[in-house]
Amino acid sequence: MASWRRPRVDxxxxxxxxxxxxxxxxxxxxxxxGKAIIxxxxxxxxxxxxxxxxxxxxxxxxxxxxxxxxxxxPCFMQLLKLAQPMDENQFPEDRILKARExxxxxxxxxxxxxxxxxxxxxxxxxxxxxxAHKRLPPxxxxxxxxxxxFAPDMSKVNWIVRASVLKKQENVPRPIVIQDSNRRIRVIPxxxxxxxxxxxxxxxxxxxxxxxxxxxxxxxxxxxxRLAIETDQxxxxxxxxxxxxxxxxxxxxxxxxxxxxxxxxxSRPPQFSxxxxxxxxxxxxxxxxxxxxxxxxxxxxxxLMSYYQSSVQLSxxxxxxxxxxxxxxxxxxxxLEIRRGSSSGxxxxxxxxxxxxxxxxxxxxxxxxxxxxxxxxxxxxxxxTFHSCFVSRVYALKYTLAVYxxxxxSGRAKKADEVSLTVPFQISSATRATxxxxxxxxxxxxxxxxxxxxxxSVDQNQDDLEDYLxxxxxxxxxxxxRRTPVQSPPEYSRSGPSYAPIARTGGAIVDERPIQxxxxxxxxxxxx
Numbered sequence: 001m002a003s004w005r006r007p008r009v010d011x012x013x014x015x016x017x018x019x020x021x022x023x024x025x026x027x028x029x030x031x032x033x034g035k036a037i038i039x040x041x042x043x044x045x046x047x048x049x050x051x052x053x054x055x056x057x058x059x060x061x062x063x064x065x066x067x068x069x070x071x072x073x074p075c076f077m078q079l080l081k082l083a084q085p086m087d088e089n090q091f092p093e094d095r096i097l098k099a100r101e102x103x104x105x106x107x108x109x110x111x112x113x114x115x116x117x118x119x120x121x122x123x124x125x126x127x128x129x130x131x132a133h134k135r136l137p138p139x140x141x142x143x144x145x146x147x148x149x150f151a152p153d154m155s156k157v158n159w160i161v162r163a164s165v166l167k168k169q170e171n172v173p174r175p176i177v178i179q180d181s182n183r184r185i186r187v188i189p190x191x192x193x194x195x196x197x198x199x200x201x202x203x204x205x206x207x208x209x210x211x212x213x214x215x216x217x218x219x220x221x222x223x224x225x226r227l228a229i230e231t232d233q234x235x236x237x238x239x240x241x242x243x244x245x246x247x248x249x250x251x252x253x254x255x256x257x258x259x260x261x262x263x264x265x266x267s268r269p270p271q272f273s274x275x276x277x278x279x280x281x282x283x284x285x286x287x288x289x290x291x292x293x294x295x296x297x298x299x300x301x302x303x304l305m306s307y308y309q310s311s312v313q314l315s316x317x318x319x320x321x322x323x324x325x326x327x328x329x330x331x332x333x334x335x336l337e338i339r340r341g342s343s344s345g346x347x348x349x350x351x352x353x354x355x356x357x358x359x360x361x362x363x364x365x366x367x368x369x370x371x372x373x374x375x376x377x378x379x380x381x382x383x384x385t386f387h388s389c390f391v392s393r394v395y396a397l398k399y400t401l402a403v404y405x406x407x408x409x410s411g412r413a414k415k416a417d418e419v420s421l422t423v424p425f426q427i428s429s430a431t432r433a434t435x436x437x438x439x440x441x442x443x444x445x446x447x448x449x450x451x452x453x454x455x456x457s458v459d460q461n462q463d464d465l466e467d468y469l470x471x472x473x474x475x476x477x478x479x480x481x482r483r484t485p486v487q488s489p490p491e492y493s494r495s496g497p498s499y500a501p502i503a504r505t506g507g508a509i510v511d512e513r514p515i516q517x518x519x520x521x522x523x524x525x526x527x528x
Contacts, residue, residue, distance in 0.1 A: 007040035007097060009163050009181035022146045023186035025242035028136065028431050032109040032185065036163035040097040046178060047095060048086070048166045053109040055080035055187075057137065058156045059285040059390045061306050073287040073304055075390055079119055079137070082109050097165075109161070111187060112136070120389055122289040128194075129293055129387060136189040138383040138429075140283075140391065144184055147381035152308035155285035155391045159187045186242065190431035191384045193236040197424045204297055205422065206396065208232065211356050212419045214260075214270055216405045223358075224405055225262040227270065229419055230353040231255065231399065236426035237374060239384065244432065251375040256399055256421070259353040260324070260366040269366040270403040272322040273416045277314045277372055279425070280396040281382065282307055289389040311398070314374060324366040372399065376427075384429040395425040 013034040016024040026032060036051050060074035084107040097103060114134045124130040139159050141151030164180035199206045209230040215221045234254035240247030260269040284294035286305040292298075299305050352367050359365065374397070376382055386393055402416040 005041040006179040007038055007044050007165060009165065009179050010037045010039075011035075011161055011163055011181050011183040012037065013161070013183060013185070023139070023142065023144055023184055025186040025188065026111055027188050027241045027243075027429065028111050028113055028190040030111050030241075030243075030432060032111070032161070033107070034161070035104050035106045036181070038097060038103040038105075038163075038165065040099050040101065042099050044097040044165070044178065045095060045167060046097060046165050047168050047175060049091070049105060049164070050086065050166065051084040051105060051107045051161070051163045053080070053082040053084075054078060054158075054160045054162055055115075055137070056156075056158045056160065057388060057390055058158070059287060060154050061285065061287045061304055062154075063303050075287040077390060079388070080112075080115055082112075084109070105163070107161070107163075111189070120289070122389065123291050125292040129291075132194075132387040133389060135191060135386065136187065137386050137388045137391065138188050139184075139186045140383055140393065142184060142186065145186055145381060147379060149381040149383055150281040150308075150310040150312075151283055151393075152285070154306070154308070155283055157388070157391060159185050161185060188239065188242045188383065188429050189386075190241075191386070191428045193238075193426055193428050194385070196233040199233075199424070205295065206424055207422055209353065210419050210421055212417060213358070214403075214405045214417065223263045224267040225260055225269070226356040226358040227403065227417075227419065228259045228261075228353045228356045229399075229401055229421060230257050230259070231421055231423055233424055234374065234397070236385075236428040237376065239382075239427060239429040241430055241432040249375055249378065251373060254372040254374055254397065254399075254423075255350060256370040256372060256401070257350055257353055258368045258370065258401070259356070261356045261359040262363055262365070263358065263360075265363065268406040269324045269368075270405050270417070272319045272368070273402040273404055274317060275319050275370060275372070275402070276316045276400040277374065278398045278400075279312045279314055279376075279382075280398055280422070281310045281312065282394050282396065283309075284392040284394070286390050290387075290392070293387065294392050294394075312377060312380065314377075315372075319370065322368055322370065324368050326364055326366055328364050329362055370401075382427055385426045395427055397423045397425045399423070 011034060013024050013032060016034075024032075032053070036049075038049070055078070057077040057079050058075070060072045063073050086105065090103075090105060092098070113136075115136060117134075120130070120133045124133075137157045139145070139157055140149060141153070141156035142158055161183045162180055165178040166175040167178050168175045197206070199208055209228065211226055211228045213226050214224045216224050231254060235252050237250050237252045239250055256275075262268070282296075284290075284299070284305065284307045286294070286302075288304050290305070294305065294307070296307060299307050350369060355365070382395075383393060385395060398420060400418055400420045402418050404416050
């Protein structure tokens with residue numbers, strides 16, 4: 001006698017190439033349509049079929065706490081759950097899937113603008129971070145995507161279309177999953193450029209101005225003056241919609257202003273050598289919800305938070321032909337135009353860096369403007385800057401300017417003096433001009449139900465479960481439908497999150513303020 005086999009469940013997404021090796025990519029308000037196909041090998045009894053769009057966030061932190069049961073402190077959060085309403089008329093009347101038959105169930109999802117209002121129940125130290133946590137996180141760390149996104153194994157954001165065949169069993173509070181199937185997709189939400197960060201003097205991570213003393217060697221080292229470089233935070237680099245293959249490669253431009261204050265009348269400004277630009281990619285991950293923006297300093301003090309950093313070289317330019325502008329003593333720096341380098345030509349108005357600590361009022365000073373084109377490598381999949389409860393992605397630009405002090409030459413035997421700046425940098429994302437969701441889509445009536453039974457730390461509501469499995473076909477006086485306004489695309493609702501840190505050392509919970517678990521809800525047949 002042949003052994004019993006679970007039914008086969010396949011998910012097909014419209015517009016996805018069957019031979020494609022990469023993930024199907026969408027953005028905010030893009031419509032995802034497709035069908036779930038069920039092929040039973042044997043007659044299979046079931047109670048319900050559900051199709052969901054899920055956004056799951058996973059993170060874990062290695063800890064070296066004495067007496068820890070496990071060196072890893074994991075955390076899981078179901079940030080979003082959209083449920084496709086199912087028409088019971090499509091189900092067999094006897095609720096039995098016949099062997100060798102094929103059952104097809106269509107679905108339609110639209111990527112919303114934000115996560116549900118009840119997604120983040122923890123405290124925030126500022127409103128800006130609270131708004132940031134409302135935005136959708138992009139797909140991160142999915143190994144099925146062909147291009148590198150520099151996400152560590154300790155942090156993942158997965159977007160999944162899941163189809164499940166459910167069956168109730170006696171003495172089991174929630175239905176069991178007979179069979180399910182997952183299809184991962186890549187979501188790059190549309191994001192706007194955020195205001196620049198407020199960089200205070202002495203910041204450990206970023207610096208917008210640096211000074212360096214210049215020395216020349218004529219028998220002995222002598223001071224020639226002091227060099228200062230300064231820049232502002234550049235505009236964000238805006239990614240095109242993920243499926244817009246004809247879009248131009250995104251790029252932006254930054255400017256670095258250099259000032260040299262000579263030590264005496266005979267001192268001349270140094271000779272430029274090269275300018276290197278690198279992009280630092282920093283991923284923060286935590287085993288408990290963050291109440292403030294993450295910093296590298298904070299990771300040293302918090303054992304449940306860490307970060308992973310990578311660097312990508314964007315350019316290495318030879319700027320030996322870059323010239324200087326000489327300004328007479330007493331010139332007002334706020335009203336000057338600086339001639340651009342020979343590679344770009346023209347004139348530009350910028351703020352000249354203030355005097356260095358060795359500036360002498362009776363001596364002239366020199367300035368130069370360096371234009372820095374910024375473009376991302378095409379073989380990388382850098383996601384927009386984002387912050388969520390457990391995972392964040394931020395970027396920084398690191399400029400390294402190399403110069404030769406006057407008198408030392410520029411031969412290979414002479415080492416150039418280097419000075420670096422590290423500046424916050426944002427990556428944002430545009431949305432498709434034609435969207436599948438009109439603004440303000442709202443569900444006025446829906447029946448809310450418990451979330452996925454396999455999601456850890458979801459509150460079990462057995463009364464709702466029994467109502468679900470034994471529900472009438474429509475609302476009745478004995479069981480009125482609960483009416484919940486939900487800001488989401490028509491015909492389905494978004495669910496709340498389910499998350500809680502799993503962190504124990506010596507039998508005690510590490511987090512002394514455990515996160516309250518929030519039930520995850522999904523919408524099923526809408527009440528008409």
